[in-house]
Amino acid sequence: MTALVTRLFGLDGAVALVTGSSAGIGFALAKGLAGAGARVVVNGRTAETVAKAAAELRAEGGQVFESVFDVTDGDAAAEAVAGIERDFGPIQVLVNNAGIQRRGALEDYSQDTWRELMRANLDSVFYVAQPVAKRMIARKRGSIVNVASVQSELARLNIAPYTASKGGVKMLTKGMATDWGRHGLRVNALAPGYFRTELNKALVEDEKFSAWLAQRTPMGRWGDVEELVGAAIFLASDASSFVNGHILYVDGGITACL
Helix, strand or coil, rough: CCHHHHHHHCCCCCCEECCCCCCCHHHHHHHHHHHCEEEEEEEECCCHHHHHHHHHHCCCCCCCEECCCCCCCCHHHHHHHHHHHHHHCCEEHHHHHHCCCCCCHHHHCCHHHHHHHHHHHHHHHHHHHHHHHHHHHHHHHHEEECCCCCCCCCCCCCHHHHHHHHCCCCCCCCHHHHHHHHEEEEEEEEECEECCHHHHHHCCCHHHHHHHHHHHHHCCCCCCCHHHHHHHHHHHCCHHHHCCEEEEEEECHHHCCC
16 A cells, blocks of 8 residues: 555554444454454454454454443443453544344334334444543544444335434434534444345345345445445545545445436
8 A cells, every 4th residue: 555545544553343243244344444454342242252253353363352242231331431441442443333123014013122123223322432432532533433224314115113223323423423523523424235244134035135126226236245344444544534424325326316
């Protein structure tokens, strides 16, 4: 890399916490940030899966710290953030990636499932970002990347609660950017389209849906999780030093057309 590219996109030594990073998109983002030089904190609720993901990243030369906590528990998140800063260093990049999908007809959707989904997809963004931001504010710098979705803009049958949660992530991102920008923080969202992940396994294996998606997406295919990495590095690094409150769709063009 040229000196300019290294200066803009390099994350050498930056501590980056990626929630829900033991698998799927979160793991791909953690791997990409580690490849850009970040010291990555792998997070999940299960110690075994976190340790496995961390070991894989270390085997590829990454500097990795493990933090097992439930992002839907605000007290646990605050305690974990304090522990990371104490034991690994100041968090300079936060990627709020953890989330779940619970499909179902809205007229039959249970209140318990609604609350479970909102806690995982929306509440967790606030629970983790708040203690991180307090420390970033004191240091007058930091980048927060919330993982939104094409469903922040578009609805689809039987996922109305998910759509509501990701719409909330979009607007919470804008609110965080508005409140915290004056303190030197940048808060943006990475919004994936349809990617081949465990979360979408049933859809990937559904030939009818995959054919529909290929027709609906200008690029004519599912995305591969590695294709999110460049956008994440951009939002995390100084390359986006004056980008704040932006929702970056990485979706093959699906939100650009009818």
